[in-house]
Amino acid sequence: MRVVKVLDFALWKHSEDEPHWNSPWGKGRPGWHIECSALASKAIGSAIDIHAGGIDLRFPHHENEEAQSCGFHNTSQWVNYWIHTGYLHKKHSEKMSKSLRNTVLIQDMLQETTADAFRMACILSKYRSNMEFSKDMLKTAENVYGVFKNFITTCDDFKSQYLKATINHEHLIAALNKCAEDIHSALCDDFDTPLVMKHLNELISTTNSMLHTTSTSGHEAMDFSSVSAVQNFVMTILSTFGVNFRSSSSSSQDFGKIVDILNEFRQSVRITGIEKRDKEILSLCDHVRDSLKRHGIIIRDHGKQSSWSN
Structure with a gap:
């Protein structure tokens, strides 16, 4: 005799029109919670350290997933830590x-x-x-x-x-x-x-x-x-x-090399401006620095040396 309680959830659902399989209980398909238990058990096994998901899955989905997995794996705890995100x-x-x-x-x-x-x-x-x-x-x-x-x-x-x-x-x-x-x-x-x-x-x-x-x-x-x-x-x-x-991508490395060349050229021009005390040259160097900053490239001058970041 089969005993069904009000709070029991479906492990197998009757189905005629949707995709279905033959079973001892008639044509049907697995319940929603079975899907996750089957996938996780296949990929990870009978014990999971951390299981994550949205806060809306905490109940009933995750509680039912835990219950049926504990029954299948014959264990009192299938997941050690649950993380539910907002x-x-x-x-x-x-x-x-x-x-x-x-x-x-x-x-x-x-x-x-x-x-x-x-x-x-x-x-x-x-x-x-x-x-x-x-x-x-x-x-x-x-x-x-x-x-x-x-x-x-x-x-x-x-x-x-x-x-x-x-x-x-x-x-x-x-x-x-x-x-x-x-x-x-x-x-x-x-x-x-x-x-x-x-x-x-x-x-x-x-x-x-x-x-x-x-x-x-x-x-x-x-x-x-x-x-x-x-x-x-x-x-x-x-x-x-x-x-x-x-970044290790080739495009980023190429970009870095190009900015290195520009920075070294500006640095050489700037040193010339400092040595000759040429305000016009120094003003042009500042213009290059400020223009690059608008595009997210930060030039920092340290005496006669310069560095950059983005």
Whole structure:
């Protein structure tokens, strides 16, 4: 005798018109929840560490998926950690969904911003909170991305000795170790990525204060190791979230080589202007610098040396 309870969900649904298969219970097809259990079990197996999905799937889909998978695999726990994300909204509107026809295509979004900037926006939002998609949100994310990009460039300038600075090795390494511990705690505490960003900002603020300080005695402590350690740590954490500051594509490398040539030519002309004290030449160099800035290329002059970033 088969006992059916009110709260039981369907593992097999009767079907005549839709795609169906013969079974001991008649023609039908698997229930919705079976699909995910079957795919995940086939690809991963009888134990899953982290399972993610939208907040709307928490019940009934994920609970039913867990129940039937535990029964199939004869285990009391199939998934160790569930992560349910909030909705993506448009400003002053409901959540984005295909049914409401208010979605934004990725190719359209990339006309307004970059993939890294959007990833930054996601990191700045708590994963289980709703996120508003707007120009203001994208602008904020781009600004934050720019702060980190400038920091990486400043570290490069220091290591290339374009920038002279006083570095307190012990203090900086202590700040780095504390940041690493704080970030680990933030991720363990409900995957708090906004708090991770706060700790990273504090670390780069501490580092920047040293990178822009010169010893009053005229002796600079050129400690490249601690600055490199901080730079690598920041880049590693952000790359874990998919935000990268080093591009390996051939087109990016070609672009970099072209800007290198332009920067070296401008630098040579600028040195000539400095040596001859020719204000007209220096004014033209400033014009090139300002024009490039409008296109996202930042030229930094360090005495008779120049560096660039984008």
